[in-house]
Amino acid sequence: MSFAAVFSGLPFFSSTFAGCYPASTMAKVSRMHRRCGVRSKARKMMAVCFGVVVLLASGAVVAYEMGEGLLRRSLSSETALNSVAACNLGTENTIATPGTLTLSESSLSATVSCLGQGNTFVPADLKKVCDGQTIARGNQSDSTNCMVGSVAAGKTVSLQQLLGANHEIQWSTSQNTDTTQGGEVRTLKLTVSDLPRTDKSFVVGCQKNADTNKSCKVTVNVNARPSSADDKNVVSCAYGQASNEKAVEVEMSEENNTLTVDCGKDGSMQPTDYTTQYCAPDGGKLEECTEKYSDILDGFDSKWWTKTDDSTSATLTIPKTNFPTEEKLFLVGCTPKSTASHKDEKAPILPKSDVKASSCRVLVTVKAASSATSAFTPQVVAATTGVAALSALLAGSV
Known part of the structure; x- marks a missing residue:
């Protein structure tokens, strides 16, 4: 039903049901109708304006969608041709x-x-x-x-x-x-x-x-695939020219406390001593890799890192009781192996190419421990035990 039909029906309502109410009541209603007449006209005008706006907006949407459709068809045709x-x-x-x-x-x-x-x-x-x-x-x-x-x-x-x-x-x-x-x-x-x-x-x-x-x-x-990570923090590194436009970002937490970096046979883990050192996360490059895990993770042990038999991937597992009290960052990754290290006089001579390989960077965020877990770290437990022992000793000497 239109706005006009709704408002034009109001006088009809009053005339139809006039006999059902006292004259004084109907007089009040009449005065209300006169006052509302102006409001009714204003409302009608607002309804018309609103309708115009809706029509214009819908026309713009249709035009936009038509343009998008033409663009998609154009791109699809170009892809098919190529x-x-x-x-x-x-x-x-x-x-x-x-x-x-x-x-x-x-x-x-x-x-x-x-x-x-x-x-x-x-x-x-x-x-x-x-x-x-x-x-x-x-x-x-x-x-x-x-x-x-x-x-x-x-x-x-x-x-x-x-x-x-x-x-x-x-x-x-x-x-x-x-x-x-x-x-x-x-x-x-x-x-x-x-x-x-x-x-x-x-x-x-x-x-x-x-x-x-x-x-x-x-x-x-x-073209090589992009470097990527799944929801279990397994990073698959690639080394194409466009494979590593940005670092792969992962988060380690008490619920997801492992990280696996898969370099594949085409790459090698960085830094070289990745079991004890990591690269500075600020620069975003696999350089200046002299930072020590022991400085950001209490009780760190190089045995937290393990590698596969073929040495193509490595896994870091942080014990749930060793997560830091505040968030920490570190950078590791894989670099493509030099073709010079695989020279073979009997192998075919590769044609020259200007395509450059890229390094796979993995930016790791170690989330802070939950309050419940941090309350029971080895350090806190040791301190609590020491205080209890001291209290018992003092109580016995009194």
Whole structure:
């Protein structure tokens, strides 16, 4: 019902029920109606203005949502374009469009379309790709499986090994729906956990039977996952160029009194003597790591730190009775291992790259002990026991 209908109904109410009340009462009601007439008009005007405001606001919301929708569609189209490479070998143009694809946390799918009759994927194995590395002099290249036209694309490597995944990863395949063109379409879909700890790249391609003149190569860059922590304070470190834009922040408390830092095989724990020292939290860098845990945690013992058999991760456990009386901070982390320490004359020579690895920083907040727990720390218990013993001794001497 509209505002006008509500207010216009009031006089009708008084005239209809006039006979039910004394004249004096109805006179009072009449005077009230006259006084309220002005108020009624004002209320009607307010209702109209309110309606206009609502309409204008709703129009703005609709326009905003339409703009947002167009923006989302535009971004989606751009993402789709950048995640699909097409090699049309049915024409003279044998250059992939685009020639480089990127897999990352925000784009976990890549598709390579080998278009044209007799067009095949290189390498043929769904579980393998070409590492794209230049073969060291004196070693044999994998010419059978990683030749894209007349270009050697290195050696084959399994996707699981390249990405460091804990399960098999492979391309899914489908036939080109355009029967007039023919060819094969392959799609690689990853999850965030499948992303490697360091930035990687590999090469695939399309080859038209034995015609080396009709081929194209596609380079796929795989950005490392971001360093992250779960709700149990297990930190998984990564070392990609964009993996550590900020420190991973965790909190240790009496309820959640463990911290695990997983460096993986690509990194090493910092500081070197992490069982007794930590890095200054103010600078946010894994430098000046000479601070001692014993200065912030009463009764600290280096045995609170334990490491796994393969030394890729370490766990700190603070006993619930040893939490500080006030909040404390410390910084630890992992740095990427130098490739120089893994040189092998028989290994392939890696192509030069300007991509720099980053260090994983873990900023730890140790929450203050609860009042109940702090009342029963070893120091307090010892002091209480001493006072009780002294009181008993004095009482006996009196």
